[in-house]
Amino acid sequence: MRETDLYPPIKSLLEGQGYRVKSEIGAVDVVALRGDEPPVVVELKTGFSLALFHQCIARQAVTDDVYLAVPRLAGKRFARSLKENVALARRLSLGVITVRLSDGLVEVHCDPGPYRPRKSKKRQSALLREFARRAGDPNEGGQTRAGLITAYRQDATKIALYLFEVGASKGAEVARETGVVNATRIMRDDHYNWFEKVATGVYGLTSAGAEAVALTPRVLGD
Incomplete structure (x- = not known):
């Protein structure tokens, strides 16, 4: 060629x-x-x-x-x-x-010509929502996606910390005490293998979740 x-x-x-x-x-x-x-x-x-x-x-x-x-x-x-x-x-x-x-x-x-990019209100809203929800600034600019601390991970960490201190609890109670309104869904979905269902509507902490609690200051930006 x-x-x-x-x-x-x-x-x-x-x-x-x-x-x-x-x-x-x-x-x-x-x-x-x-x-x-x-x-x-x-x-x-x-x-x-x-x-x-x-x-x-x-x-x-x-x-x-x-x-x-x-x-x-x-x-x-x-x-x-x-x-x-x-x-x-x-x-x-x-x-x-x-x-x-x-x-x-x-x-x-x-063809060559002036370019006017279309703005995505949906993507902009998601960006601003993540910014508002994330506590502190726990990441380093330029790092890879691996290990990235998101607002979702921070919410999961708040839940893990509560369960570590209090023990297995109902989802509604966790949501009320932590301020994480979707606490039940986060524990049910269990993306990080931190939570386990011990009874109807009641969730506890796995060993992996207990280990994650040790990283709480960095994750929550404290």
């Missing part, structure tokens, strides 16, 4: 739209002109890379109409990569073209 394999199909597409097309003009792989319109620039590469995006951003000093072009591959891995890179290209006001080398099919996945 070579970058030059991409050129004939892309040239054919652009010429079909009324452009005059030439390759290797200065540092640019492909330049297309149509009347008095600004030039269209296409950079050809055998795959997505950060260097390709850097190159295309540099071409925006020449024209706003900059595309990056790569071969279209089969499989879910490429499909996922394409989706992610198209999203990045939109944010950078770049266009994305793929070429299926088996038959020369050219697809334009996005």
Whole structure:
């Protein structure tokens, strides 16, 4: 696979739209002109890379109409990569073209232009809710998800601490005394293997839960 394999199909597409097309003009792989319109620039590469995006951003000093072009591959891995890179290209006001080398099919996945991301109120609400519920600042910025202390884990820790001090208790009592309104569900779901059901509506602490109590100051930010 070579970058030059991409050129004939892309040239054919652009010429079909009324452009005059030439390759290797200065540092640019492909330049297309149509009347008095600004030039269209296409950079050809055998795959997505950060260097390709850097190159295309540099071409925006020449024209706003900059595309990056790569071969279209089969499989879910490429499909996922394409989706992610198209999203990045939109944010950078770049266009994305793929070429299926088996038959020369050219697809334009996005055109250059201003990008206005749609805000997700649901995600924003979840972010603010987690911020408000989390006690203190128990994590280190940049750490991996493993061992991350969430508001849910803090609630579970409050429950474990209460059961450690008081013993097996009814869910309603735990909720009232700890302030964790969904205490019964947390104990029933038992994501951390800290709780065990000892009677109808009554939960106790497992040995793993007792060990977790030792980490209470760090988890609760005390």
